[in-house]
Amino acid sequence: MKWVHVRDNWPAFFEAITEKWPEADEVELEEIDGDQRAFIAYIAEISGQAPEEARDEIREWLAGEIPSDIIMDPIHDNHSIALSSKYVGEGEDEYDDDARFGDDGDERDD
Template sequence: MDWTDVSQNWHAFVPRILTRWPELDGDDVDAVEGDRSALARLIAEAKPDDDALDADEEIGEWLEGEVPADVMTEEDVDNQRILASRSEMAADEDAYSQDGKFGDDDSPEPPVGVSEDDS
């Protein structure tokens, strides 16, 4: 990931940040508004053994991961992400095809308010 992507889509990344650093307060993270230094200070304050430099290194390590598909969608990289998801598909599944034969699309949905265990 690139910090520019994170800062430009800050509110979409807040849940991921809170998953990575659960000791942070959601309102405080929201208030950071994409400022990496401010996020590093928040992390350092929440972890008494860390300073802002350690926290910034943690942020750098977190940025080495892929941009989660549910966080950000851009037309120019959609096809790239679809093809990258190929590693999680069955060998004979086409990345661009409908997934009906691989899922439970043909299974009837239980009535509203009734779980499958109740039927």
């Protein structure tokens, strides 16, 4: 994952952050508000590391996958739907209900 994912979903990452760094405090994290430099300094402070070591540890953490609860957050739905618009035919709206498509309830066998 990239820092932009963390920054844009900052409060949603609190659980993942406190899982990795149990000394982290949610009130302090709220004050950091996704600022990468402030986060590095904070992790260095609570872990007793030099800022360079904290930065490396954060880089390792960022090399992991985005937590599924972040991906499944409803704020990502509209973005995903908008990206799907390239697969929707001309004159159709990607936000329309798709109940009229498919074979749900269709009794015939093809």
